[in-house]
Amino acid sequence: xxxxxxxxxxxxxxxxxxxxxxxxxxxxxxxxxxxxxxxxxxxxxxxxxxxxxxxxxxxxxxxxxxxxxxxxxxxxxxxxxxxxxxxxxxxxxxxxxxxxxxxxxxxxxxxxxxxxxxxxxxxxxxxxxxxxxxxxxxxxxxxxxxxxxxxxxxxxxxxxxxxxxxxxxxxxxxxxxxxxxxxxxxxxxxxxxxxxxxxxxxxxxxxxxxxxxxxxxxxxxxxxxxxxxxxxxxxxxxxxxxxxxxxxxxxxxxxxxxxxxxxxxxxxxxxxxxxxxxxxxxxxxxxxxxxxxxxxxxxxxxxxxxxxxxxxxxxxxxxxxxxxxxxxxxxxxxxxxxxxxxxx
Numbered sequence: 001x002x003x004x005x006x007x008x009x010x011x012x013x014x015x016x017x018x019x020x021x022x023x024x025x026x027x028x029x030x031x032x033x034x035x036x037x038x039x040x041x042x043x044x045x046x047x048x049x050x051x052x053x054x055x056x057x058x059x060x061x062x063x064x065x066x067x068x069x070x071x072x073x074x075x076x077x078x079x080x081x082x083x084x085x086x087x088x089x090x091x092x093x094x095x096x097x098x099x100x101x102x103x104x105x106x107x108x109x110x111x112x113x114x115x116x117x118x119x120x121x122x123x124x125x126x127x128x129x130x131x132x133x134x135x136x137x138x139x140x141x142x143x144x145x146x147x148x149x150x151x152x153x154x155x156x157x158x159x160x161x162x163x164x165x166x167x168x169x170x171x172x173x174x175x176x177x178x179x180x181x182x183x184x185x186x187x188x189x190x191x192x193x194x195x196x197x198x199x200x201x202x203x204x205x206x207x208x209x210x211x212x213x214x215x216x217x218x219x220x221x222x223x224x225x226x227x228x229x230x231x232x233x234x235x236x237x238x239x240x241x242x243x244x245x246x247x248x249x250x251x252x253x254x255x256x257x258x259x260x261x262x263x264x265x266x267x268x269x270x271x272x273x274x275x276x277x278x279x280x281x282x283x284x285x286x287x288x289x290x291x292x293x294x295x296x297x298x299x300x301x302x303x304x305x306x307x308x309x310x311x312x313x314x315x316x317x318x319x320x321x322x323x324x325x326x327x328x329x330x331x332x333x334x335x336x337x338x339x340x341x342x343x344x
């Protein structure tokens with residue numbers, strides 16, 4: 001009962017967060033600006049919506065293939081269809097409750113394939129670590145190639161965070177951040193070691209052991225080149241779909257792939273902050289596009305919501321379709337296996 005209440009509160013928190021960001025994006029938009037947004041979307045190059053959606057779907061498929069590569073060192077070889085299906089289902093769940101989708105996809109895959117869910121946790125960590133590295137690279141590339149647009153803005157934000165009251169760089173703030181991280185790590189280590197006999201702590205400890213096992217497995221990846229290829233392909237497809245979306249909107253069609261790069265970087269943060277990026281993604285993208293001289297409340301919002309819609313449509317439609325197909329496909333296999341056993 002307690003677990004259900006915590007889950008419900010978590011769900012309500014993330015939904016409230018999404019609603020808050022939606023409110024931030026629309027609270028100051030006038031009726032005339034809404035008409036401008038509507039006009040921008042109606043007059044966009046809508047034939048480009050389809051290739052943008054296809055590229056996003058291919059990125060998710062590439063992610064499924066990369067996940068399979070990570071499972072190989074663990075001795076697992078699930079079917080590509082099941083892996084792709086649970087990836088899409090995981091995205092669908094994450095749209096409502098962030099990070100719950102990772103648990104769901106591992107659990108579903110272990111139910112129908114010869115894999116252990118706790119061992120798969122480590123592979124998820126490896127994936128997230130690679131995504132973080134790629135996101136950092138995207139930010140660096142954005143600063144290198146679009147520094148004249150966003151460099152000054154980013155430096156102001158960074159300096160503001162680490163400056164003291166006199167306007168100088170504060171080494172004290174930096175030490176506090178690093179010290180806080182170290183303190184949290186030490187506290188977690190102490191709790192796991194001191195209270196390892198308690199059931200819930202033992203479960204967390206087993207999950208962490210699975211994580212370490214998964215992380216260590218990256219050394220034994222048989223197809224390292226293929227793993228790297230899919231990692232690059234995933235983010236390239238993200239970039240291309242974003243750039244196509246920018247070109248689809250006539251007011252932003254001249255911004256090019258450079259704007260796609262910065263939009264991918266900033267938009268990714270929006271996708272992390274709120275469930276499915278609702279509210280946060282359009283808000284971040286709109287304000288970023290404003291740095292290119294585009295009106296934030298009209299064209300910026302139109303672009304932000306359109307790009308968010310691309311990703312959401314793929315996740316919702318793809319997630320629902322593959323939930324149905326996954327259930328049908330595995331029931332058929334189980335029924336076939338039971339039939340063979342009776343024959344024998």
